[in-house]
Amino acid sequence: MNTIFLPATILALTLVSVLIVRSRPLVLKLSCELLLLIVILACLVARGTSPLPSGTELARHADAAWLRALAVVWWLIGARVVAAVVAIVLGHDARSRPARLFSDLLAGAIYLATVLIILNSVLDLPVNGLLATSGVIAIVLGLALQNTLADVFSGIAVGVDRPFRVGDRVTIKDHAEGMIVEATWRSVRIQTEQDDIATIPNSVVARGQIINHSFPTERRAASIEVPTRSSARSELLLELVRQATLLSPSVLEQPAPSVSLKRVGLSTTTLGVHYYAATTSEMGKAKGQLLRQVRRLFRHAGIENGSPPPLSEVLRQTTLFDSLPSEQIEALSRCLANRALAPGDVLFDQGSAGASLYIVRSGVLNVERRHEAGAIERLGRVGPGEYLGAISMMTGEPHPVTVTAETFGSVLEIPRGSLETLLKKNEVLSAALEQAIRQGMIILDGADAARTCDPIDRSGTVLARIRDYLLSSSGRHGVPNAR
Structure with missing residues (x-):
């Protein structure tokens, strides 16, 4: 009875320990399994046998069955440890496709060899007939699963070549384009632009042309054609399209976009734009x-109509003044002063006083802010139909930004005095100006600053002070209803 107690106890403790550490971290699991291997080996050696016991060794022991069970458990735990170490060495990473394939295949080979050793050397079962029979079965299974096996070995070949990783955006010619979300033994799963999942067998992937859009960089090149029916000079059309690339935030500045003439006909000119995202x-x-x-630049330049729009139409196309009636638009257009700009010209500098509103009529302007440390932050670019200077004009405070011309262009200047009369008569225009200033504050100070400038804040906000400042010049304390 005493001879059976020790191996039985070790076997029970081993099974309990394996169940407890099964969901633990890998390091703890390996440490526990190595400790179990040492304890079982020590027990077998102490009883005069080994993990490969012979029949003569076990014949001398009354607990031979328990020792065989311990030897079986020793080999199974050893196989688990070796498979885990192989996975670590190869890099068991979800993004490492070849590591997963090789570690899985090697783990299968390790467990198969372990089973054969247990059957032949520990349990003394004949395996020659089993091996012969398994050869016939392997041939039958190979014929039945030839497509699956082709996918598996193609997956190994693709994994060795590593043309992509999980997360890369690829095109597999004639099959699918999208992002790799999973790569398994049999197939590759691609999430398309329509959020569908395309499953492509590895044998097809191995034979197909693979284009990896994420290597060496994720930057993508694209081209579009811009047809226009216009008799305008080609140089003007090219310059307007180049300005359009400057006003598109998603178009990369480097490498620089290129604009060219593609076709010139009797009534149609087609321009080509090559750019990067x-x-x-x-x-x-x-x-x-x-x-x-x-489209916006062509409209403001009068490309389709043959001539630029009149000043009244420029005001009407500006969102700030689209609520004004025609007679007020005409009156305001007579107060406009045109100012031409060349590249590098400063419209107004940060810290300078401003008492006018500026509407961009043509060209592209840079809006920048200079920080106390001397760093310059570009806040963006503005183009035709957009306006500048509202914050300084409404508050009397210095300009919070610097605006310079990036291309040749012109702006229309509206003095504050001309707007005061309109604000007294049009409540909608007053609300539009306040909204414009709020948007400017969002750009300058972020969403938190914008929230503190809510015009209905009980503490008295910037926008409320703007109303008081602007209307105080006429001795009024409120904006009358436009009706």
Whole structure:
């Protein structure tokens, strides 16, 4: 009875320990399993046997069955430890496709060899007939699973070549384009632009042409054509499209976009734009921005109508003044002063006083802010139809930004006095100006600053002070209803 107690106890403790550490971290699991291997080996050696016991050794022991069980457990735990070490050495990473394939295949080979050793050397079972029979079964299974095996070995070949990783955006010619979300033994799963999942067998992947859009960089090149029916000079059309690329935030500045003439007909001129986007997901956004900016610039330049729009139409197309009736638009247009700009010219500098509102009529302007440390932050670019200077004009405070011309262009200057009369008569215009200032504060100070400038804040906000400052010049303390 005493001879059976020790191996039985060790066997029970081993099974309990394996169950407890099964869900623990890998380091703890390996440490526990190595300790179990040492304890079982010590027990077997102490009883005069080994993990490969012979029949003569076990014949002398009354607890031979328990010692065989311990030897079986020793080999199974050893196989688990070796398979785990192999996985670590190869890099068991979800993004490492060849490591997963090789570690799984090697783990299978390790467990198969372990089973054969246990059957032949520990349990003394004949395996020659089993091996012969398994050869026939392997041939039958190979014929039945030839497509699956082709996918598996193709997966190994693709894994060794490593043309992509999980997370890369690829095109497998004639099959699918999208992001790799999973790569298994049999197939590759691709998430397409329509959020569908395309499953492609590895044998098809290995034979197909693979284009990896994420290597060496995720930057993507694209081209569009811009047809226009216009008799305008080709140089003007090229310059307007180049300005459209400057006004599209999703179009990368480097490498610089290129604009060229593609076709020149009797009534139609087609321009080509070659540009880059940061990622594939940005390509659609960049194209949409570019086409909208081209249309806007063409409209403000009068490309389709043959001549630029009159000043009254420029005001009407500006969102700030689109609520004004025609007679007020005409009156305001007579107060405008045109100012031409060349590249590098400063419209106004940060810290300078301002008492006018500026509407961009043509060209592209840079908006920058200079920090106390001397660093210059570019806040963006503005183009035709956009306006500047509202914050300084409404508050009397110095300009918070510097605006310089990046291209040749012109701006329309509206003195504050001309707007005061309109604000007294049009409540909608007053609200639009306040909204414009709020948006400017969002850009300058972020969303938190914008929230503190809510015009209905009981503590008295910047926008409330703007109303008082602007209307105080006429001795009024409120904006009358436009009706």
